[in-house]
Amino acid sequence: MSNKKTIEAIIAPPAPHMVGDGFRVHNFFPGGQIDKRRMSPFFMLDYGSKIEFTPSVEPRGVGVHPHAGFETVTIAYHGKIAHHDSAGNSGIIGEGDVQWMTAGSGLLHKEYHEENFSKSGGLFQMVQLWVNLPAKDKKTTPKYQEVTNKMMGRHYLAHKESFIEVIAGEFNGTKGAATTFTPIQVYNAKLKKGSKVTLNFPANYNTGLLVIEGAAKFNDNDIATDHFALFKNEGEEIEIEAIEDTIILVLSGEPINEPIAAYGPFLMNTWAEVEEAIESVSRGKFGVLEN
Ligand code: MN
Numbered sequence: 001m002s003n004k005k006t007i008e009a010i011i012a013p014p015a016p017h018m019v020g021d022g023f024r025v026h027n028f029f030p031g032g033q034i035d036k037r038r039m040s041p042f043f044m045l046d047y048g049s050k051i052e053f054t055p056s057v058e059p060r061g062v063g064v065h066p067h068a069g070f071e072t073v074t075i076a077y078h079g080k081i082a083h084h085d086s087a088g089n090s091g092i093i094g095e096g097d098v099q100w101m102t103a104g105s106g107l108l109h110k111e112y113h114e115e116n117f118s119k120s121g122g123l124f125q126m127v128q129l130w131v132n133l134p135a136k137d138k139k140t141t142p143k144y145q146e147v148t149n150k151m152m153g154r155h156y157l158a159h160k161e162s163f164i165e166v167i168a169g170e171f172n173g174t175k176g177a178a179t180t181f182t183p184i185q186v187y188n189a190k191l192k193k194g195s196k197v198t199l200n201f202p203a204n205y206n207t208g209l210l211v212i213e214g215a216a217k218f219n220d221n222d223i224a225t226d227h228f229a230l231f232k233n234e235g236e237e238i239e240i241e242a243i244e245d246t247i248i249l250v251l252s253g254e255p256i257n258e259p260i261a262a263y264g265p266f267l268m269n270t271w272a273e274v275e276e277a278i279e280s281v282s283r284g285k286f287g288v289l290e291n
Helices: 115-120 272-283
Strands: 008-010 016-017 021-027 042-053 062-066 070-078 079-085 090-093 098-102 108-115 122-132 145-147 153-156 164-168 184-191 196-200 206-212 215-217 222-223 228-231 237-242 245-255 260-263 267-269
Touching: 008 153, 008 222, 021 122, 042 245, 070 079, 079 098, 090 098, 090 145, 108 115, 108 145, 122 245, 164 237, 184 196, 184 237, 260 272, 267 272
Parallel strands: none
Antiparallel strands: 008 228, 016 021, 021 042, 042 122, 062 108, 070 098, 070 122, 079 090, 079 108, 098 145, 153 164, 164 184, 184 245, 196 237, 206 228, 206 245, 215 222, 215 237, 260 267
8 A cells, every 4th residue: 555645735826915014825724625623733824925025114914913922934035034932032023934923821912024125016825823722831931032044954856946845844864943832744745846845744744835926747747836735634755846946835643632712813722712812912911122
């Protein structure tokens, strides 16, 4: 019997919506064919496909808002994004960089196009993932990991210039730079036309691949640019073959089998915890951050 994972669904990019005035995103999940548990520990995937922003003196983005109970992971493919939070962390990420923010017990943050990028305008492409935290770590102290492209593990493949960039987890002994609370694999597979790689994840890990650039075959199924492939929880192997030069975001993780109470920017186990988070914000317990 084949040990290959089978594709459960190939999902075209849903109609985009704006998050603030700076992020035009396709929400692949939760929703549609992927409910709030299906890709656990990944709760949300917002994909900002390529868009040209005109120059703007006022940086576009999202003003101060709270988060609690999970982690926001922002991956920049084109353009620059600035971050500030009430835990005192800030940073700017550019092409190829990642910010991995643990909201945990709760904080306020704001997300904007970086000032100079805003003034010049240009090509913008990004991903924001929400990674759930298990109950035991829901109230962990907020943390900010700036994972620059240089910090990521790179595993070069037989085909020269093709490699797996390990953001979190591990690929064939090459470790990622971000620390996580549960077992998670997040890679960018950056493959030149014609090159192949085989990925291997436990059958029970929820696994999905998003084609950021170019096109590829996943276990002999053609997947086009901006499409997401969801895999069944059977088999372990995914063979990727680059039809063109391609970049593929690879997500795989051990499911967190706990209750989910999701409301706006909060991702808790119970509704009582959601109410507590809302009250904490109104009492100023998530700190102070100016717009
Ligand atoms: Mn946010």
